[in-house]
Amino acid sequence: MRLIKTILPAAASVFLAASPALAEGLPADPLGSPMWEYHAEKLFTGGPVIFDNRVKVILPVIAEDQHVVPVTVDARKLDGVKRIVVFADLNPIPVAIDYRPMGAAPFVATRIKLDQRTPVRAAVQLADGSWHVAGDWIDAAGGGCSAPPLSRVRGDWADHLGEMRGAAWSDGNSTRLRFGFRHPMDTGLVENIPAYNIETVRVTDAGGREIATMDVYGSVAEDPAFTLVVDRDGPMEVSARDTSGLEFTGELAPASGKRLSSGQ
Incomplete structure (x- = not known):
């Protein structure tokens, strides 16, 4: 039986606006990833970064097949969504998709490869430029990106x-x-x-x-x-x-x- 969980960030509350600390730098990563700051500085331009439990990310607890790992992102509780970026911190190719739902709901599902145990995240950009992020770790045996299809x-x-x-x-x-x-x-x-x-x-x-x-x-x-x-x-x-x-x-x-x- 495949275990599926809906990911909510560690923060218990929803942050509706960036604090002065966020405006000056990145928020601390609740997942403790060694690559969080590196990816955030490259990906999140033009607005504050907020960990937000209105972004739902549905992931398996363990990657049964590291070549085919289902990921679903549902950001329909947010208004004014411009982009949804799905990325895995520790993958050699971190970003999987960059989705722009102009005439669509902020919902997308796909399947990705994982090369090792890693956080998998969704970053949702709103019309005001802010980024709303959620995700969690997935255990994976590895090799999903480095094996032939x-x-x-x-x-x-x-x-x-x-x-x-x-x-x-x-x-x-x-x-x-x-x-x-x-x-x-x-x-x-x-x-x-x-x-x-x-x-x-x-x-x-x-x-x-x-x-x-x-x-x-x-x-x-x-x-x-x-x-x-x-x-x-x-x-x-x-x-x-x-x-x-x-x-x-x-x-x-x-x-x-x-x-x-x-x-x-």
């Missing part, structure tokens, strides 16, 4: 590159999208296999207006899959581009729940 071992990765599947479910007010791509998501940390990964994902409506965009990095699991919640109905296009410049597109309609029609 299964499709490389089987040798069939090129036969299925870019294939897409997805479904959508609408309740009349919002639509839940689940879609994925066949892709090796090479990290560049395996001998003789250069880095090669999907780098951008874009969701648009029937009129071509952007609903959501995402920067994707090599620490996302092989055959990456994403779950989003968007605030509209009707057909939508999902497109992705990888680091070799290949583009993959597919159309998804909430009423069908069928496989994406995809093209390269």
Whole structure:
């Protein structure tokens, strides 16, 4: 049985505004990570950093498979969300995704690789520039980023590159999208296999207006899959581009729940 927990930061209360101490420097890390200050100084520009229990991060207690670790971030209790960044402090490729939900709810789920026991966090940026952070440690055996993907071992990765599947479910007010791509998501940390990964994902409506965009990095699991919640109905296009410049597109309609029609 997989143990799942909803992560709340160590602080018992929600901080609604930055204190003078936060304005002058970073808050102390409740997880005690040796890499907290390094990553925070690189990632969090333009506003104060606040540990906030309104950001829910759902993680397994232990990574049963360090190559495929589910992470769900729900920041729907916050208003004015601009970005959601998911990162693992001690991974060689720390950032997994940088999500911008322009016409979508501040909710995202995906699967990542872990190279060792590490804190995994979500950092949510609001319109005022402030960053709201939550997360916890995950125990992992290691090697998730430094082992070849299964499709490389089987040798069939090129036969299925870019294939897409997805479904959508609408309740009349919002639509839940689940879609994925066949892709090796090479990290560049395996001998003789250069880095090669999907780098951008874009969701648009029937009129071509952007609903959501995402920067994707090599620490996302092989055959990456994403779950989003968007605030509209009707057909939508999902497109992705990888680091070799290949583009993959597919159309998804909430009423069908069928496989994406995809093209390269």
